[in-house]
Amino acid sequence: MTLLRRKYLFYSLSLASGILAAFVVAIDVWINTTAIHDPHIFGVSLFIVGVIVHIILLIALNTKIGKDMVLGEFLDPSFRGIIIPRGKLLKYMIIAGVGNAISSMSYFFIISEVPDPSAIMPFTNLVTAYLVIGDLVTEKEKPSVVEIHSIFMIIFGAFLVTLSKGTIDPLGLLLVLGPMNMGTFIYIYAQKRARMIKIDEYHFDSVNLRVWSLIFTAILFTTIMPFMIPLGQIVNACYVAITYFPLLAFDMIVTFLSYVLYIRALGLGKMSVVNALYSISVVVGLPITIILASLFPGVFLFPELTGVFGVIKVIGIIFVFLGMIALSLSEVTAYVFIKAKPRETQELIRNLLKIKGVEYISVTAGRYDYILRVKLRSLGKAYDNIVRELSRIDGISDFIWVSVLKEWERI
């Protein structure tokens, strides 16, 4: 493990994951137009190949190279070989599987039952808003107001970029906002929780996490699939999976890489921020489609860039970038060293915890009695939120403020 700037790693992982996802979309379009035309058969066959490819990848990444080193460590430093999930891990993997299955099933239902599915797909971008709420309710580090502003800018930007012609079907919209987005939310949330679990001193690695959550999705999917999709189509999908195995396997390998990076990012930051940065995929998707459309005119369609839709897309891209820049503007971190008057400590700790922006309080033995670590959006807030509050608390005899200028963190 090397010492890295946490923020850089977090941003590169989330953005790289989004960029890979844009390539996955391009590969999907390629397969859909040149090889497998029926979206149901495509989806099911991709799923079958996906499970096989993921299991092969897990076994391949388990290969030992040198002493105490496996191949998978290059993808995720916390990978230490195959782990069979048990206890809490098993619980979260099943929950992730359920979420993913609900979301995939809603997708299949929408593409077969709803007219103009592409017109309602932009609403899947709103899942980031669900994650904001999730972060606010469950996370230790709650998103700050400015973070929420930036995230919503990205959500609306991504929404505008993906907007396309067609009528918005109310039932379809309800399905996207209900089961489909909720499923994705549950999927991401369970993955985040599982990632935070530590085995020995390492976090549960993203390789095992991705493979196991897909296996549980597959188990659920295969039990429900016969009720949703006619048997003939499933048999057909199996046949297609064998015929186009290399193409589908390539698609799934890129998907796998995208997910591994995404899950690693989840371990470092808030779900909503990861997903907002992942939205770079819709922006990157545009130039990729334009390049591919000029290279393979029959396969890829030029995105509509003239007229109203062009203007809307450009506005959307600007929104996404503005949001991302606003997000990346760093917060102010500081340490406050406190000397206390000799009296009841519990009361003082309780008062210190009430202060906004305090991450944690260390009670120490030394020249100072308490060391607070605080995080704020700006130094200007420091006075209002912290200095004034500290001077109000009875029991503090003296404190000093030390601003962090640059920080490295072991991850």
Added chain:
Amino acid sequence: MSDLNVFGCWDLPKVHAYILINVEVGKTSHVFNELTKIRQATHVSITAGEFDIIVRVTVDDLEELFLITEKVHRIDGIIKTVTHVVEKEIAKAEV
């Protein structure tokens, strides 16, 4: 600090400490880079205020902490260090 891990075993409680460092003018980057090489350092922060660098370390016991402070003292450019051992830690979410 201790918690049941996934295998149902107790993790041994770790010792956390802050090492507050004052550095000679012009030696900050050198000291910073040397400090990041210490395996037990979890945060290394360059700061403005009474101290120049704050290091947070996580160790198994006080013996290990002693070895680290010794290692820190050997770095060229450090004027003074103060070590604060954490007795108790409260994160905001736990209340």
